[in-house]
Structures are given as C-alpha cells and as structure tokens.
Amino acid sequence: MRSLRAPAALLAAGLALALALAPAACARNRFDTRVLAHVGSPGYPALSLVAPDRTIYVGTFTNASGSDTGPSKVFAYSPKGKLLRTYVIKGQTPGSAHGVQVAAIDKRGVLYLLDQNPSRVLRLNPRTGRQSTYGTFFDVSPCVPATPPADCSDTVMDNPPEPDYAAWGTDGAMYVTDYQQAVVWRVPPGGGRAHVWFTDPRLDGSLFGPAGIILMPDHRTLMLDTSAGGATSPPPDSTTGELYKLPILPNGRPGTLTKLWESGPTEGPDGFALARSGNVYMALVGPNVNQLVVISPTGTELARFPTDMSGNNGSPVPFDEPSSVQFDGRRMIVTNDAFFSGDPSHFVIFDVWAGEPGAPVFVPGRKAAGRRYRLTVRPRKTTVGDSRSFRFHATHGGAGLRGALVTFGGTSARTGRHGYATLVVGFEHRGRKTATLTVAGRVVARTHVQVAPESQGD
Template sequence: MGARRWLVAALALSTCLACAAPAAARQKWNTRVFAHVSDPGYPALSLVAPDRTVYVGTFTNAQGSDTGPSKVFAYRPNGKLRRTYTIKGQTAGAAHGVQVAAIDARGILYLLDQNPSRVLTLNPRTGAQATYATFRDVPPCMTSLKTTDCSDTVMDNPPEPDYTAWGRDRSMYVTDYQQALIWRVPPGGGKPQVWFTDPQIDGSLFGPAGIVLLPDHRTLMFDTSAGGVTTPGDPTTGQLYKLPIKPNGKPGVLRQIWESGPKEGPDGFAVARSGHVYLALVGPQTNQIVELSQTGKELGRFPADTSGDNGSPVPFDEPSSVQFDGSRMIVTNDAFFSGDASHFVVFDVWAGEPGAPVFVPGLKPRVRYRLTVHPSSVGPGTHTFHFHATRNGKALRGAVVRFAGQSSKTDKHGNAAIVANLTHTGRRRARLTRGHRRHPRTLATASVRVH
C-alpha cells in the first residue's frame, strides 16, 4: 500500500444497516459515511468480521513521516467506535502502516505490517499481539540466475505485503506489492515461500494488490495496480487475474479477465454472491468503484466521472478497498495525497446484492432462515396464506410452518399454504419450525396484519 501511494505520484451509517430503512429504500450505489477514522488516519483496508464488527487499520502518509505506532480501530455495525488497538514492535524511525487482512475461526485478526515486513496476529478480546510470519527481500530471478526463491522483476525491491486470502489447507496467500509475487505462508505460520511470480505482474513498484479465494476454493482472483513493465501492452494499466491452485498445491496457468485504463490503480476488491466483482480504483484522480461481471465485463462505475462525488458529505478520495457486509459495501477512503483528515472515512455503499462468503478455514457458515407470507395484510375473515421458506437463500424442504393454530410442511420448493379464519384485528405471527412436535425450534417468523 505504501508504494501504491507512490504509484499515484509516479503516474501523475448516519445509520447502521440494522437500523436503516428497508433495503428497497436504498438505490444501488447510495453512499453514506460509516465512520470517521482518527489519527494517524489514512485508512487503507477494512475487514468485516462474522459478528459484523468492522476493523480498520491506519497506513502510511505521502511524506513518510508517520513514524508513530499504527492503530487498528474496531467499529460496531452502526459505525460507533468500539475499541482502539495500538500496534507494538514496529521498526523505530520507519514509516508505519498496517492492514487488517484476515481473520481465523477463533476470531484472531491477521495484520500485514510494513516495518518490519510481517504478518502480525491480534487477539481483539485481549489485545495480545504476536508475529506469525516475516517476509524477506528476495533477489530478481534474472540477475541472480535463480529459478526459485526469487522475484520475476526488473528491480530489486524490498517486500511490501498487501492483501491476503486463506487457502483450503489453512495456508495463507499474501500479495507482495513491490516484489511482484504471491507468498504462501504455511499453516500455523512460519517461513513464507515464494509461491508465484511472473513478469506480467511486475509493475516495477506497483504489482499485485487485492486477492480473494473464489467460492470454488480452488481459484485465486487477484489484481495488479500496473504492469508488466517488460511484457507487451501498456505498463500503466492494471489487470484482474484468475490463478488456479492445482491439486498438488502449485499455481496453475495465469489468466487475465480484465484490464483497467491507464493510471487507474486497481486495488482492493470484493466478490458478490452473483460473481460480480466490485473493485476500488486508487489511481490519481480516478476516485471510482468499478463493477465487473464474473467474466470481466465492465458493468458500471460509480460515480460516472472522476469527481469523487458520491452523494455523501465526503467525496471519494482515493478509495482503496471494498468489503461486503450483507448487501452493503464497506469502502475505505485513503486520501493519501490530499492528506485531508476530513476525508479519512469509511463509507457504507449500497450494492443491492449480497456478498459471497469470505472463506475462513474451520469457520462454519452462518445459517440464515427466512419465512415470507402472502398476503401479509388482510381484513377479518377466511384467507389462504402462502408461505415460502429458505435456508441461506435456497428453498427449504420439510420444515413446518405454524400459523393460527394450524401447521403445514414445506414442499421441495419451500412452499406451504394454510387456510385460516382471522376474526380479530392486530398482528398474527407465523413460525417456521423444525424439531420435536411438542417443542419445535423456531427458525424464522413472519407476520400478518389484520386490519
């Protein structure tokens, strides 16, 4: 992320989701200020935990004068500050910045620190911190005549860990922005190995950035802010790639699916359940989020121009990462070159579609049941009520709907019907249940208003 800022130089909610109006009231791209980020500012990457706590780290500034300790802020889903953590063990006198890049099934956070270049664990309950892995400067393959433990780059740059994704085997894949490679940290931490490097992702100082393990759990998607400097094409454009993880754990064949415009600086991104990719463009005076199809077709940009005007009191000022929280996106506003402290914010941007689950080894996916009813508002009398039940968005078969003293089991499409005579005005509750007949477990509810 620090070099990304030099890329920019070189190349040129009021409410929470739970308390917000119903989703239908928000239009796609509707933007709100989720939270202001305190000193030292410069938020670069956020992480949304399973309990919907939003963690944000502070990063380096353009002057490199941020030699104080970095901080991590924890926000409640409504944007209220819950806790602040001060990072320990950073290199004295160096520019400092951390990114909250991953979380494990125990709730431990994994931070990517710049000085020293390492993965740092943070226990958000106790505040305890420990080094998980340390990155090293590897030589360019070309000048060192090496074929392993090297970077396929022109320049010999120091490491800069940027983003990370878990693998199925609990290994950690970490992009190195300046060394143009992807590290693999073994399960449980330890010495990272150079897992993938290629001249195509060598952007000189501005290489691989965001990385996500796709829902098939066999393919990594990552982007570059620029490159490659020695391969055909415009070296100032960034790309989005897919890279398979082969059964033997080695990388497969790199495949480009999208290319940005010159100097746009693709950075952090998130994947929706539909497969759409929402990607932040941190490049100079770009100030946009781009939406792509799963095949890389560009579907739209927000805002339509590069003004940064998003309809909220704070404009986009180098947005640098995107994370899903339900159907909203948490977007960090880095404001690296403006240095405008009033722009150090995290946004709540409405996507209008849910994000795909982020893979965390050992974490059981949250089960969400839903029950809907039609009609949901009637006058007194006898009516047929049609119910639909889902589990994680898919039709739920074999559950029991209980309403007005009657019950009906859902069919393979998740549907059930009950005929009921309602004589009193007010709200009547229907329950979606499973379990013992005498003590059923309520999975979800729906209400009918009798007026």
C-alpha cells in the same frame, strides 16, 4: 381478561400495513453512499475487514510523505459505525513509516494484520488485545535467467517487501500479495517464514504491483489484481492494472495465470470483493480516478460509480482514493484512503449499497455460517390480550431473504424485497410462542416471543 376489541385490531392492521410499506419507501438505490464512520489519527485507512458478527475492523496505513513513524492502529466499529475499541500496534520498527492492513480472520475470530515495518503477519486477538508475530517476509532479489529456482521476484527493480492483501487456502496456508516485489507469498499453515509461491513479469508494476486477492468459491482458484503491471511491456500496458485468475493445482503449485479484465491507464485497481453472483466490485485508487468498478464473471465491465472521476458520491465526503471493498450483506464497506490529499476529513469508511449479497469469504475450519438462515422479530415480548404488530426479518447469508414464508400465531405472510414481513397477532394464553421461517416447504429458522400474563388492575 380484556377482550380483543375490533377497533384496536383495525388500528393494528393499519399500523402493520404502514410498516410493510416502509421498506419499499426506504429502499436504497444501487450505489447509494453514506459515511459510516470517520477514522481517527493516524488516519489513512486502506483495508477493512467485516467479521462474522459484523464488527468492522480498519487499520491505519502509511502516508505519502513517509512521516508516519508513530504506531499504527486498528479501529473496531459496530455495523452502525460506532467506535467500539482501538488497538495500538506493538513491535513496529522505530523510525520507519508504519502501516497495517487487517487482511484475514481465523475460525476463532483472531485477526491477521499485514505490517509494513517490520514486514510480517501480526496476529491480533480482538477480545484480549494480545499481539504476536505469525509470519515473516523478506527482501528477495530479482530472478536471474538460467539459474536454479529460488525465492526471487520476476521484476526489473529490486524493491523491499510490501505485503498488501491476503487469502486463506484450504490447507491453512495464507497467500499474500506483495505490492512492490511482484510476488504472491505463501505463509505455511500455522505460520512461519513465507516463501515465494508465484512470480511473473506481468505482476511487475515497479512500485504498484499485485494488490487484492481472494479465494474463489470453488476453493481451487485465486483471484488477484494488479495496480499496474508488465513493466517491460510497451505502453500503455505498463500503466494499466489487470484482474487475473490463478489456479492452485492439486499438488499445491500455481497453475496458469489468466487475465480476466484490464483497467485504463493509471487507474490503479486495488482491493475488491466478490458478490454471490460472481460480479467483482473493485476500488480504483489511482490518482484522480475516485471510482468503484463492477466487473462480470466473464470480465465485462458492467458499471462505474460515480460515472465521472469527480469522486462525488452523494455523501458529505467524496471518494478520495477509495482503496478497498468488503461485503456486509447487500452493502459494501469501502475505505477512503486519501493517500495523496492527506485530508483528515476524508479518512472515512463508507456504507455503499450494492443491492446484491457478497460471496462468503473462506476461512479454514469455519463452517459456512454466512449461508445460514435466520429469523428475528421485534418486539420480543407481549402481554395476554394485546393484539400487536410484529415485524420479522428473514436473512440468508446475512442478506435479506425475499419470498420466504413467516408463520406466527396461526397467521402467515411472505417476506418482501429486503426480507421483512409484518404480522398482527394476539394471544389468549401466556408462554413462549414460536414463529417459523419456511423456504421451499422446509422450516429453516425459528424465533420466539414471550407472552406475559395480563397485568391486573387495582
């Protein structure tokens, strides 16, 4: 057996110090933006979904001219932006403009797509590629005063359906916004024909109505926004978008619609995501706006990025109608729709640093895996007699965990700002060695390193 010589230990300690300082040196600034992946033909990515395993799914949407009559596609990317698989959508209406949005996922990992033509919810199994219709929408007429309640839209114009975003309810129902009909649909648990659950003239943006929707952490309140709204309201209200809260009452009916925030004229609020802090990160898709906006839980506007409307985000590709935001740990996945420019080089998904973790997205029947603690280590193997530097990463809900205690081989260290800790350890006996992660005096996660016997010389 070799002895653990002091010079080697000092060298390893120096390496450990360098590694410990590395996260701080590489720390990202808020809103640091990178191109994660380019989206292939037919392009026009509008909405992304981040699965629990961090696979990113992106659908292709319609274009401004309505000439996209070929099949829509869904692309699957790794967290680093590598294209993993392409799915071609089946059963779309021949000769019509086509587009899908990957709007939801269930506890089994099956994706739920909102298709434009036909107007439906399409279920896609990403493992097998199997597709099937889950729900259907239809054209409803404008509501007529003093007539019995029915499926109708409280609108001025009679527009066709355009399902846009979706959120699960606790009973397994799916709530879907309709961009052109100013309604929130309810697809019953298990699927089937949707029915109008909520409509209001404040959602009537003519062709630009309700867009993003989420179920808030209380699991009793929907948050939704409109790209414009109140077509019968005096200017400039009819051209501004709003962010609303809408309770789901114990009897399953909608409560009172409450406005939280209002955009500027023609800014076009679109997809948004909720941070664990309660802050809302929203994409503004209006022509020549090209910004993300951050809104506090009380409706105060906290920040915009970029500060002007140039779209210059510091990456090689500018914001060109960014249309949706999804959290992946402390970063955001932002789609670049480029709807009016149609520039294929702008069809990308961005990695934008938020600097705070996203709130878990509710999925019926799925345990809150996003809140689990996790501890990983590199390397995972070593040899008896070697003093090595081990780099640990602690996360909670997918985000780096600061200040937690990592213990391994009789030594301990606290994790830094992004959840990293480095320990220099050597072992004199082979076997499976356990490292622990402790929070508030309780061990919450473990990981292991395999120590092999010392190799024998000739």
